[in-house]
Amino acid sequence: GGGGGGARRRRRDIYTQNKYATMPKRALDDTATNPRVRATRETLNLKRALESWGLHDVARNVPVNVRCRLAPMCATVEAEREAILRAEPTLCASSASYAEDVFAETSGRDALAWACESSWSRFPTPKVAMVSGWGAPGSLLHSNKRMTLVHGFDEVLHGEEALNLQMFHRADGDEVPVLPRKLKWPAEEYFATEPIAGSRVDDVRSVVLDDATRVSAKGALTWWHLDDCGEFVFQVGLPEAREVEPTCLLGQSGKPVVKLFIFAEKRDYAWIAQDAEMNKSMRNSALDIFDTPAHFFPTAAEMRAPSSTSLDASNPSCFDGEPRVDTTVCDPSPIFWIAPLEAGGPPLLSPPNLIHCVLTVRDCVMVEERRLSLAFMDEVLYFQRRASRWIEPPIFYSFVRDDLSDPVKARRNAVEPLVRLLDDDIREAFDVDAKGERETERAQHFARCFMSLRTLAEHAPEFYALDADGVAFAKSELARFKTWCDGASTFAASCRRALDEDVRVAEHDSLAEQMLNETLGTHVISDNRVCAAIHEKGRPRWGPVRESSTAVEEDRREMKKAIRAGTLDNLLKTYRQHILATNESV
Numbered sequence: 351g352g353g354g355g356g357a358r359r360r361r362r363d364i365y366t367q368n369k370y371a372t373m374p375k376r377a378l379d380d381t382a383t384n385p386r387v388r389a390t391r392e393t394l395n396l397k398r399a400l401e402s403w404g405l406h407d408v409a410r411n412v413p414v415n416v417r418c419r420l421a422p423m424c425a426t427v428e429a430e431r432e433a434i435l436r437a438e439p440t441l442c443a444s445s446a447s448y449a450e451d452v453f454a455e456t457s458g459r460d461a462l463a464w465a466c467e468s469s470w471s472r473f474p475t476p477k478v479a480m481v482s483g484w485g486a487p488g489s490l491l492h493s494n495k496r497m498t499l500v501h502g503f504d505e506v507l508h509g510e511e512a513l514n515l516q517m518f519h520r521a522d523g524d525e526v527p528v529l530p531r532k533l534k535w536p537a538e539e540y541f542a543t544e545p546i547a548g549s550r551v552d553d554v555r556s557v558v559l560d561d562a563t564r565v566s567a568k569g570a571l572t573w574w575h576l577d578d579c580g581e582f583v584f585q586v587g588l589p590e591a592r593e594v595e596p597t598c599l600l601g602q603s604g605k606p607v608v609k610l611f612i613f614a615e616k617r618d619y620a621w622i623a624q625d626a627e628m629n630k631s632m633r634n635s636a637l638d639i640f641d642t643p644a645h646f647f648p649t650a651a652e653m654r655a656p657s658s659t660s661l662d663a664s665n666p667s668c669f670d671g672e673p674r675v676d677t678t679v680c681d682p683s684p685i686f687w688i689a690p691l692e693a694g695g696p697p698l699l700s701p702p703n704l705i706h707c708v709l710t711v712r713d714c715v716m717v718e719e720r721r722l723s724l725a726f727m728d729e730v731l732y733f734q735r736r737a738s739r740w741i742e743p744p745i746f747y748s749f750v751r752d753d754l755s756d757p758v759k760a761r762r763n764a765v766e767p768l769v770r771l772l773d774d775d776i777r778e779a780f781d782v783d784a785k786g787e788r789e790t791e792r793a794q795h796f797a798r799c800f801m802s803l804r805t806l807a808e809h810a811p812e813f814y815a816l817d818a819d820g821v822a823f824a825k826s827e828l829a830r831f832k833t834w835c836d837g838a839s840t841f842a843a844s845c846r847r848a849l850d851e852d853v854r855v856a857e858h859d860s861l862a863e864q865m866l867n868e869t870l871g872t873h874v875i876s877d878n879r880v881c882a883a884i885h886e887k888g889r890p891r892w893g894p895v896r897e898s899s900t901a902v903e904e905d906r907r908e909m910k911k912a913i914r915a916g917t918l919d920n921l922l923k924t925y926r927q928h929i930l931a932t933n934e935s936v
Contacts, residue, residue, distance in 0.1 A: 386600045387607060387690045393417050396686065403599050405711065411641040415681060421689035423602050423696065430536045434699065435794055436853055439613050439689045442536050443603065443696035449586045451532040452717060453694065461588035461693060461715040465503040465565050470525035472502040482512040485573040487636045488888025491742055503565045507713050512569035514710065519561045530561040530719040533584055533697065539795050540723045541582070551774045553767040556721040559747040563717050566710040573707050574622050574636045577720065579750045580702045580730035585718035589694030599711060601692035608714035611689040611698065612639065613706040616861055618684035622705050626870040627885050629741040638889045645926040647683045648881055652895035654679045656879065660904050661894065663911040666924035669894070673932040682875050691716065702729035722749055724768055725795065727802035728854055734813045735865065757817040765820065768803045769827045772796060776834065779841035793844035797852050803828050871906050882906040886913055894925060
């Protein structure tokens with residue numbers, strides 16, 4: 351505590367002396383001793399991974415059972431497209447052109463110097479920055495306690511606490527360059543905002559929703575959240591020009607890691623955030639991934655053979671089944687995606703509706719752009735359904751709030767462009783010069799546009815405002831494409847296969863059912879597997895896996911008794927300690 355002020359004073363001196371622009375950058379190569387994120391397709395233990403990356407303070411209380419995978423770093427456009435269609439967070443490394451115009455704007459200056467020492471670095475009106483911990487489990491929904499006003503980017507980096515400023519570019523008098531507009535997005539057939547050269551149709555494929563410049567201090571943590579309406583987010587860390595210390599974590603491309611994005615799959619949403627509890631308590635109710643002991647999670651042993659023995663808060667007992675399981679029984683807790691964003695590294699494309707948190711591990715500047723793709727309207731519908739369950743609904747972007755709520759605009763700006771794109775896919779498939787290697791790519795695009803049209807045609811009136819004529823038009827066109835898709839041509843067969851293999855199509859019904867099953871105090875893990883879920887200071891604790899709702903209700907009562915007595919930790923630790931000890935030794 352006593353050294354904090356001196357550290358802050360030293361940090362201010364760096365800015366006033368403009369040393370970032372002149373410090374030599376240490377050469378980074380394979381002989382460097384820095385901790386490094388190594389590419390792997392394997393599932394990792396999150397705690398061990400963080401420790402291997404030198405993030406020991408972060409890893410200290412991470413549960414020992416939590417697993418993760420690295421987001422793919424894609425070196426080809428084909429790999430990027432496949433990751434986008436699989437709904438995976440994707441580091442787009444196939445082309446330097448994605449961010450080269452952004453990087454060129456800094457003219458070789460260090461990102462922090464560019465942000466903090468330019469003519470526009472001070473704001474004409476103060477901005478609201480988030481103090482690390484804003485939105486944390488247990489915090490009140492209606493609270494500005496973890497917010498503060500800053501008058502310039504430099505204040506974000508030398509505040510008394512770690513701050514994060516996400517400054518959206520909305521023409522409010524600021525002169526900060528809008529660098530995210532210079533990002534070039536991958537997969538233009540899904541994300542182009544201008545007509546594609548050589549295309550038979552002039553329709554845009556996506557709509558720009560927002561642009562932001564984000565300055566963050568080391569240690570800033572943005573807690574679990576969904577992006578705002580089912581959009582994709584493309585973001586990149588600006589390059590550094592200062593010396594890289596030996597303890598700095600390097601990413602897969604050899605540049606300093608500035609942020610760790612931690613994503614959960616859509617199907618795992620209820621493990622992360624508990625909306626029913628949030629609505630009841632008016633507090634953020636979510637998993638504290640950095641401080642939840644392993645014995646608060648259900649285990650594979652319980653999944654294989656749930657116990658019928660009741661919890662007893664006054665007399666804790668162990669799980670009475672076989673603690674050891676083979677590899678055919680999966681741990682029910684989620685596997686997270688980890689995407690390390692590097693300063694000057696490849697941009698990260700975040701897919702819609704993956705709840706995520708973001709940890710800043712190094713002072714940095716990042717720019718981001720958000721686009722809604724017409725080919726992914728099912729993602730917009732998913733978000734609308736999800737948000738309709740929140741006691742505090744979000745403010746939607748104007749395209750969703752206005753265009754999709756106006757019968758004329760919804761037809762003109764969404765339905766009719768999708769019809770033209772689908773017709774163009776069919777025409778192009780029979781163009782003798784376009785056959786062959788791109789057939790799978792075209793079929794996947796057809797499948798995506800078909801699903802978007804179906805989303806609009808079979809719309810829920812509380813979300814979309816097509817009038818009777820618009821609905822009739824959308825349904826007739828959908829029927830026409832369905833008839834064509836059932837045909838005997840090779841391309842029709844490819845389109846049917848693409849629809850069968852589309853992960854969003856495959857998950858649609860199960861995700862809708864899971865959302866309905868998210869009820870207060872109960873966590874449905876799978877068919878015939880359910881457990882009690884109660885909250886302690888906004889953090890979920892899961893009871894034993896059961897096969898009956900009656901047993902779950904009994905567990906809830908005992909767990910609440912234990913909370914009141916201050917013994918919940920001992921109750922669940924006793925219940926699962928034999929399981930955890932047995933399987934840790936395997």
